[in-house]
Amino acid sequence: MHEQYLEMAYARVSTKAQELDRQEQSIKEAVPNLSLRYFFEDKKTGKNFDREQYSLMKEKINELLEVNPDLKIRITIHELDRLGRNYAEIQKEIFWFRSKGVKLRFLDIPEQLCSDALGVTGDLVVDILIMVNSWRAEQELKVKEKRTEEGRKAAHDRGVIFGRKAIVIDEKKFKDIASKAYRREISHSDAMKCLGYTPYLYWKHFNRLFPQYEGRHFVGGTNNE
Numbered sequence: 001m002h003e004q005y006l007e008m009a010y011a012r013v014s015t016k017a018q019e020l021d022r023q024e025q026s027i028k029e030a031v032p033n034l035s036l037r038y039f040f041e042d043k044k045t046g047k048n049f050d051r052e053q054y055s056l057m058k059e060k061i062n063e064l065l066e067v068n069p070d071l072k073i074r075i076t077i078h079e080l081d082r083l084g085r086n087y088a089e090i091q092k093e094i095f096w097f098r099s100k101g102v103k104l105r106f107l108d109i110p111e112q113l114c115s116d117a118l119g120v121t122g123d124l125v126v127d128i129l130i131m132v133n134s135w136r137a138e139q140e141l142k143v144k145e146k147r148t149e150e151g152r153k154a155a156h157d158r159g160v161i162f163g164r165k166a167i168v169i170d171e172k173k174f175k176d177i178a179s180k181a182y183r184r185e186i187s188h189s190d191a192m193k194c195l196g197y198t199p200y201l202y203w204k205h206f207n208r209l210f211p212q213y214e215g216r217h218f219v220g221g222t223n224n225e
Contacts, residue, residue, distance in 0.1 A: 005074035005103065006064065007031050008038040010057060012082045016043045023078040026107055031076050046085035049093060061100060072101070079108040085140070169197075169205055178206050182213060 009031060011023040020041055028034065040057040049055075057075075064071055075097070077083055083106075084090045097104055174195060181191040192202045206213070 003072050005072045006038070007034050007074055007076065008040070008057065008061075009034055009076045010040050010042075010054065010083065011078060012042045012044065012046060012051070012054075014043075014045050018043065023082060026078050027076050030105075030107055034076075046081060046083070048086060049084060049089055058096070061102060065100060072103070074103040074105055076105045076107065078106075080106050081140070167201065169201075171205075171209075174205055175209060178202075178209065181206075182210050 009027045011020050011027065013020055013023075020043075024039075024041075027039070038060070040053040042051040042053045044051045061073060064073065080090075083104075084093065094104065177186075177191050177194050180186045181188045186194075188202070188206075192199060195202065197205075
């Protein structure tokens with residue numbers, strides 16, 4: 001006779017731009033009676049376990065077991081690397097779930113091996129697969145990071161500049177208007193309005209073009225006139 005579980009599920013992608021559709025579909029097919037309140041999803045890297053929904057899932061497990069210590073909980077995950085990509089951390093997390101009596105079910109591990117009927121033998125086989133797959137997930141992440149870094153270096157060597165594009169100012173126009181503020185013909189606030197610049201941008205170029213100015217001014221702040 002199969003044990004009755006309270007079903008939970010977890011899905012993860014690395015960035016907010018990625019979609020969870022594929023994981024959601026496979027999990028819903030595997031657990032058709034899954035309650036949405038027990039389906040936890042994150043859009044965050046798998047390098048560590050500092051994730052909002054993942055932490056919330058563990059808190060919920062603690063709450064449920066506090067009310068009913070005999071409750072059987074099973075968590076379904078699309079693939080092991082959706083749990084994480086850090087070998088040592090994955091082992092720690094799996095130990096935590098095991099200590100709570102929570103059963104982990106990965107859809108990339110054959111269902112026959114996860115059968116309750118296999119008992120300790122099944123758990124041992126699954127543990128070995130988890131160890132192998134978690135190590136592989138970490139290695140894949142390292143290779144991906146290495147290739148990304150190599151790609152950035154190659155692009156840098158070709159003259160590609162990463163980060164925000166610098167704002168180009170009309171220096172002649174800036175000097176014409178800022179010099180009036182320098183001579184106190186207008187206020188610096190009026191000069192900023194005429195130029196349409198933020199205080200940061202205004203003072204950044206004002207300091208550069210009028211280094212001899214003795215008034216109170218600093219980048220990132222405001223001028224007290």
